[in-house]
Amino acid sequence: MKINKNLHSMALASSALVLLLILVSSTVSAATEQTASLKINKTQITTSGSAAFPSIYGDRIVWEDWRNGNRDDGPFNIYMYNISTHKETQITTSESAVSPVIYGNRIVWLDGRNGNIQNDTEGGHDVYMYDLSTHKETRITSSTIPADGFGYDLGIAISGNRILWGGTYHYCIYDISTQKETQVDDVPIINPAFFGNIIVGVSDIDGRPSNLTMYDLSTHKETQITNSGSAFSPDIDNNIIVWADERREDEVYHSEIYMYDLSTKKETQITNSRSIFYYSPAISKDRIVWEDYNNGNIYMYNLSTQEETHTNNTSVRGGFDFYGDKIVWTDWGNENEKPNVYMGTLTSSNLPTAAFSASPTSGKAPMKVQFIDKSTGTPKKWKWSFGDGTTSTKQNPTHKYSKAGVYTVKLTVTNAAGSNTVTKTNYITVAAKPAAAFSASPTSGKTPLTVKFTDTSAGTPIKWKWDFGDGTTSTKQNPTHKYSKAGKYTVTLTVTNAAGSNTVTKSNYITVTAKPVAAFSASPTSGKAPLDVKFTDKSTGSTTKWKWDFGDGTISTKQNPTHKYSKAGKYTVALTVTNSAGINTVTKSNYITVTRTSQAPVADFWGWPLSGKAPLKVTFTETSKGSPTSWKWDFGDGKSSIEKSPVHTYSAAGTYTVKLTATNAAGSSTKTKWNYIKVAK
Known part of the structure; x- marks a missing residue:
């Protein structure tokens, strides 16, 4: 995964190296383009006209969006799109969030919400993380990074349980599991890619083509990967590092794509055009994708089949991110005015295209379903996942669903060129006894309180019975009820269908308050x-x-x-x-x-030893009567104390008079012992 450095102040002006992917598409459905031997299905993800710098992992896409503002001043927030559910979600509300990256269930980004003039961090950023599994946002950095905190520029990446940020030979690694931050200084790496324990990047301090250096976080060892002096734009996934390498032959500049296998320590040249300027390679699993600056093509190389394919005259502008068979990018529109995020599915024309149907798709348990393969591209192998933990390798299997539920079915088909998968989410519905569930709003407030109850039961109930806990009931699916008296109320819902009934009870669910009575x-x-x-x-x-x-x-x-x-x-x-x-x-x-306390105290004390050579340490013990609450000692050598029974050291020879004043609410008294301490040289 490449480090994300798309801070809005610099990235909007970074379209010098651009690549156009001219595809005909609609907002809702994907259009298909096939040129040369690479097919791209393009889908418009956003319509805000203010979305840019996407990152993709699995079936989730995140991006930076300045809707309701402008690209220079914001406000900037992070949004997410779920490819499976077709749902867009706003992740941040800080209005200063930029450069998002996603890995697994975690989204990380840079956020300027805490920067200010007082602590010299105006224009600075913090690293934040959002966990999609817990819906929790966490500030990762303990202090705001100033705008010039990392010399070249500030970037961010995530791999596994580690977050990387930094730039110009200075990086920070944060371990999410241990919550420990580690500084990695003086590592000759610029514009790095990050995966697992490995950071890899060019070594030139200005980020120009040079040699690639790798740093292993587990061994703290630096290794030079190339010696051409002209490598740039690295990426890494698992054990494979890819990069572009600049060449000049017959006064013609060009670049080729290279690969290095960390397990075998072997370098492999992927391309050999000798005339085309390739750049920005990215790797995901067994596929490498890169861009052609000369003609605006996208190339893909399959490591498993050793097949190279490409599109002709495409238009992906502003770089891209890549995961599996999906590529996401920003389409800046006419003159960079209204950018939106697009997604393309990259498929070799020789690969099969998975498709299937089933009958029936709903019914009561147990339910027998006939699946029919409708794939194209002459697949030779089939693998079905029925969503209930069972699989099949038949072309047209029959499967029995024994338990009620909603099942997602997946089919993977394979031929000599590779594999393709189609997933139908919530495709099979098997009915059974319903499961009662509900919500309410509001669940607390002052009398009289009107509450809207919403049935969220599963299993298609046809009857409902509500008990509101105050002696009243309802048979509506989504009733509204008024609570007239203060108290805590337990609510019960019973739902019924042809298969049976089910009840859910929420104890003390509704709290109705009245004005309190102080006592x-x-x-x-x-x-x-x-x-x-x-x-x-x-x-x-x-x-x-x-x-x-x-x-x-x-x-x-x-x-x-x-x-x-x-x-x-x-x-x-x-x-x-x-x-x-x-x-x-x-x-x-x-x-x-x-x-008042009845009388003033009577001060008294004693000390030990009373004589000796300098320096002499004397322990004074207060023995006053009358419950004093404060004390003031004068040790006769210019020093004093307010402790009850202090220890004092006399540093010089002499005879010292000691005085104690004891005080309580009724008054004070003083005890003086003349020439009490004798200190010899």
Whole structure:
């Protein structure tokens, strides 16, 4: 996977090396182009006119989009399209997210939401990740990367559990599983590709064609892959590195595509045109795809069949990303004004095209289904996956579905040129006893609360019975119900079809609140200063916020605070409680009585040792009476302490008078011991 450096400030101007893929297509369905021996099915993914820099993994495409803004100032957010479900999802709302990359269930991108002038990060970025399996967004970088934080430019990539970002000989690796960030400095790599433990890129500091250098994260070892001095635009997948290599023959510049196998340490030249400028090779599984700058062609090389195919006069502008047999790119439209993301499926014309039908496609369990192969291209092998864990290699199998469910069926057909797969999502429906499920909105609020209930049951129920928990029921599929009294309500739904019935119960699902009633107690309510008082909230009505006023100028928002009264007096305490329905306050006048301490303390102390050579460490022990609360020591050598029983070191010879002042709420007293400590040289 190549590192993504499509920051909007630079990438929109980077269309010098462009490649056009002229294809006739519609927004909804794919159009087919066949030229030379490569067939491309092109589908328009976006219609916003503001989508660019796509990345693809599996059946998901992500891109950067500045809809409702402009390509210079944004706002910029990340969007995703699921090829299987045909659903578009907005991933970010920060309005400063750029350069997305997807790997598995994880999307990573650069985000400028935290940059500011105060910490010299204005225009800087952080690395963020979104996990599609948990729907959780995570900030990866602990501090914002300044705009000039990586000399050449800042890029980002992800492979497995690792995220890579950086540039100009300085990179950071973040391990998602251990949450550990590792710096990789002084590695002579620019514009790298990243897979597993391997980072590979050109070694020229300005990113010009040079030699390829590989860095192994597991061994921390650098290895020079090429020695031509003219390699550029590398990519890597599993053990295979591919790149373009510049040549000049008879005053004609051209470039060829090369491959290096890490397992065999063998370099292989893929092309030998001697006249065409090839560039931007990408590899996914057993296929290598690259671009032809001279004629605007896309080439594909199949490592398994060693077959090279290409299209003629195509128009993919602004680079591409590649996974499996799918390529995604930005079509900038007329004069780069309204870009959209497109996807093409690359298929050699010699490959078979998988297709099938089935009958019946729905019914009760157990259900026997006849599958009919309708593939073209003379396939020789068939592999069916019926979606219930079973498979078949027959051309036209019959399969029995024993359990209720919705099944996705997949057929892979193969001939001498390769394989092709077709997947029909949720193709077979086997009915059984329904499974009750529902949602509601809102699920909480103040009286009276009107709630809309929505049936989400599976299994095609034909009857519904709702119990709202307040003594009322309904037989509608999606009823609306009004709760008139405060309380927590348990809701039950029973659904029925010809196969049976099923019930789901959600305990305490609906919370209806009324205005709270404030109440509290305290212990103790009287005593001598300083007095610690524990306050206990006894309010009713599902309180969510508390505000205490202790009458001495201090407040608290805890539910059950403890407060110290330091001065004598009578204190009025007020508690204000809040929930979604409103606010209520209770005040208890002169509730806390604090009396003064009866007498001032009598200061006293002793120290040990009282004499010795310098430096002399003396431990002083306070023995005052009358419960002092603070102490001040004068050691006679210009030093002092406020500890209760300090340890002091006398550094110079001399005779020292020691003084202790002890204080409580009633007053203070001082004890002086003249010529108490004697320190000899």
